[in-house]
Amino acid sequence: MIWLHLLVVLAAIFLGARLGGIAIGFVGGLGVLVLALLGVSPGDMPLDVISIIMAVICAIAAMQVAGGMDYLVDLAEKVLRRNPKHLVFLAPIITYLMTLMAGTGHTAFSTMPVITEVAKENDIRPSRPLSIAVVASQIAITASPISAAVVYFSSLLEEKGVGYLQVLGVAIPSTFIGCMLTAFVMTLLDKANPNSPLSKCPVYQDRLARGVVEVRGPERREVSPHARSSVLVFLVGLVAVMAYATAISDKVGLIENPPMARDQAIIAFMLTIAAVIVLLARVAPADILSASTFKSGMSASICVLGVAWLGTTFVAAHEKAIQEAAGGLLQQYPWMLAVVLFFAASLLYSQAATTKALMPSALALGVAPAAALAAFPAVSALFVLPTYPTLLAAVEMDDTGSTRIGKAVFDHPFILPGVLAISFSVALGFLFAKLLV
Template identity: 70%
Template sequence: MIALEFAIVLAAIFIGARLGGIAIGFAGGLGVLALALLGVTPGDMPFDVISIIMSVIAAIAAMQMAGGMDYLVNLAEKVLRSNPKYLTFLAPLVTYLMTVMAGTGHTAFSTMPVITEVAKENNIRPSRPLSIAVIASQMAITASPISAAVVFFAALLESEGTGVSYIDLLAIAIPATFIACMSTAAIMMAVDKVRGTSELSTHPEFQRRLAAGEIEMKGSQTRELPKGAKLSVLIFVLGLVAVMSYATAISENVGLISDPVMGRDQAIISIMLSVAALIVMLCKVPTASILGASTFKSGMSASICVLGVAWLGTTFVSNHEELIMETAGDMLSDYPWTLAIILFFAAALLYSQAATTRALMPTAFAIGVSPVAAIAAFPAVSALFVLPTYPTLLAAVEIDDTGTTRIGKAIFNHPFLVPGVINIAIAVALGFVFGALRGL
């Protein structure tokens, strides 16, 4: 029976991936229904994770409509154009920082056109900085103080009595993922140099499109900012600081607030919604416009996707937890790093850092995985690049009009896979190192 149930899970994920977009969540719900018809009890619905995503997205969408995203993109363009020779480092640096601050990788959409134009202007193959920038935006989710994956994992660490706080998690995740992103950029630049593929002019497809007049050089684009643009960013940043401060204060290891009125989830949701309210009031943003914001649409789509796939994954795992513990317990006990491999392949199917964390991390602790192993393996939940169907990945392919960022005929033949695998491998290794340095 378990084989049939697993086949249903895979079939639902495959259908969702084929349909794309929000349909991934729809297919997850279809999978839960199919399992229920076989007598499988549905698992807990991930409303905690979804609520955090929705509230953060609401604040980001309000900031976008106030002109805050354009202001950040203007800053990003200045950084990228300041030293184009190092675009392969600067591009992931920008997308990483924006994702850490915003808690969603969808902010990368706004910087991709700039990365592409700077690359074309400086005879750099756009696929390299674009691919690493996309990977960095995914990796940064596991280092963002307000991402649903980090918040859920931090709460789980404390509820399991591991002695690891929210700040401990960030103190390991941020340097591990950031150094991994920069190291991956260095490795891929070295590979391109050895292979002689760094320069855009060496690529036949670019030469063909250039000769056909299919490539347009747009140059620098100045974005006019509304009066409240900078203020909206300031309000959002203050909200981020408030979230981190409160989450730290109520941590058992810090203990500044021993009997908090609100839990961490409630605090993040209320603060982010308050940030949205302040931006709307002080920056005079029409509330109707927020519903049409690109970040709002992509964020709400992501919420439905997490609802479907996380619920599907939790349903399967919770109903076979004992078997999973018996099968994987000894292996994870003897080789704790293998948790990263499990999370890697699960994330490739579940399509979400939060969904993967929600579905598998509680079982990992039930099996007896140590806190340091779980934290070190955490970046592996960012393996959303394996199948070339994730929105930011597809956007990078579409935006690069030079034709160097392409998905081959084979499913896994795309420029995001190798940098992504290298990035996660380095981040996991560094996670063990930094965890040991912190005495975990």
């Protein structure tokens, strides 16, 4: 029956990928229903992960409505326009840092138009900085102190003796350096290719001749008077979350009997941040519901609900069989966990969903905590299928046509930088984990 159940899971994920968007979560629920009709008891619902995502998105959306996102994008544009020669490095740095701070990769949407315009103005194919920037925004989720994936994973590892700060101490440098090494390799490849400049792209020349391409120049944004204060409130809340999570950690033990668990604290802090911004900036709560970050974040919550629930249902039903088949292999070759996570994430479309579905089983199979931590960045392989929102947005925003999806499913510019970034991050993860764990 395991093969029939696996077929149901794969069929549901494939259908969800074809439909795209929030429908991925809908189809995950359909898969759970089919498995239940086949006699499988539904697994645990990932309500803890979803609660964190929703709370963080509320704080981000409130900051966006208050003008905080415009303020950050304005700063990013100034940095990029002052250093256009280093666009391939600066673009992923900006999207990485924004995701690290916000706990969601959807913040990359706001910077893509700026990256595209600066690239066009400096004869750089937008596909190069956009592709690396999108990958960086995805992989930074595994290093963000408030992302649902990190919070859930750190709670698992804490039971194994690995503290919250150790998780961040490995995840942040390994993923950041991995993204920078990827930018370096892609720069070398571009320099070796005489046709890499945008002016030598035939698709761009054709669009330019037809008047499809537009060079807009610097965009003037009206920054709200409360924009800076909303960003400051969010940053203070982020520091407070990290401080509390560290203080209640078994490794630190500053608070022996904490009034709130880590998950509860993050949810409470994020909702408090949203409340303070609403009060301080006099934001209309109804406007938050229509914010782009709120819509995309709630869509992601539904996707995680359906897909992660489907994954936990299948794994829980066949845990013994999976342990017998994969236990010895993963113990002998722990790096194989990264391969498993990579392919799972490409189907599950969520770092949190992949972490929730597979990491408990991996640790139960005997994978060392350090090895699991090193392999953690592989849950960010959301770029494999060309249907993820930030990937599609990059394609749509590049009017030069350099960022395009070919006739083959995997024929797009995100594959190579994505594989490189995860490979570098995992390899560095093993190195840092050896030193810190």
